Amino acid sequence: MPNDALEQMIAESPALAPETDTGAFAGGTAPAAFTPPLPDAIKAMVGQGVFAASRLACSAAGVTDLDGQEVVVLTEALSGVLKFYITPDMDERTAAWLGLGIAAVSIVVNRKPLAPVNDNPAPAPIHENDNPSPNTVTLGDGTTISA
């Protein structure tokens, strides 16, 4: 007697993939699934984040900033780790928030302090016998000639 529930399960199942010669020895395990690299856009943001965070860390540690090549090396290594966590099946909203976070942090950390604003500037000093203009010449007899 056919079992309708099991027949339904069979119908829901994907068809068996055709057997291919993977070169694996009999009884061997299947090769590990390939993990795709990070998308370029995410990798660029990671690079910004690495640059910004390294500046902050180097400043706190009192050491010199990373140079461009060091940032690239660190970004590549970090991307190699993050690809296992930032996967293509991550939902778009999470990815967008993550991107915003990285971009915001990198932008904020990259700000340089402005020169302090002086609300009460000292008056300019007054010097006697100053030339009133660079184009004015006073002769020895006191005569002034303007260009």
Place this chain on the structure above:
Amino acid sequence: MGPLLAPDNRVFLGVGGSGKSTLARHQSYGPWPRVIICDPNAEEAHAAGAIVVSDQGELPAILATGEPVRICWRGFDGMGEEKGLDWACRAAWAAGDCLIVWDEMDFFYPFVTHTSWAYKLWNAGRHQRCRVFAIARSALAIPRTLTRNMTRAMVFHTQEPSDLQLLSGTRSKPGLIGPEAAVAVAGLKPYHAVDWQRGGAWTVKRAPFD
């Protein structure tokens, strides 16, 4: 055939190498014609004498033949642990008159929700003549939504305080097997287990036992 008169849901607890899986396998040979062993670790011992199945469609197809069969289910790599467990439980329910063994409940317990086939099978499987054996290292891996319908627990030695507390219970919260049996668990010899049965009766036995 009608439903089982009472559920037959057994729990096997113990640290790695204590003998819980061996005991579960020993008890898995019973009067039921079909056995499905959920084997996420791909253990050779589980595969012995069984048909190893990894394909999603092959599992219901084998059961649909209606023949007595022992299946070692390893569809977790392809389907993931949650869907793989759910699929096996659904197949067991659909086939009926079978035993399903959940090895490594420590992996699976988050997936036993009120809407899962695992939950349905555990709580109502007797109507399909289905039995469930759950194997775990920690008592914490057996959700408390399941323990009320647990009919038998075989507990090997452990010294983990949180496990012993759950087994023993506290003043405000009764334990899984009670304080006296929990004390016995803490002092068990290797390959010995406390065999607790619903109602509270328990004895210490040397594995394997029926």
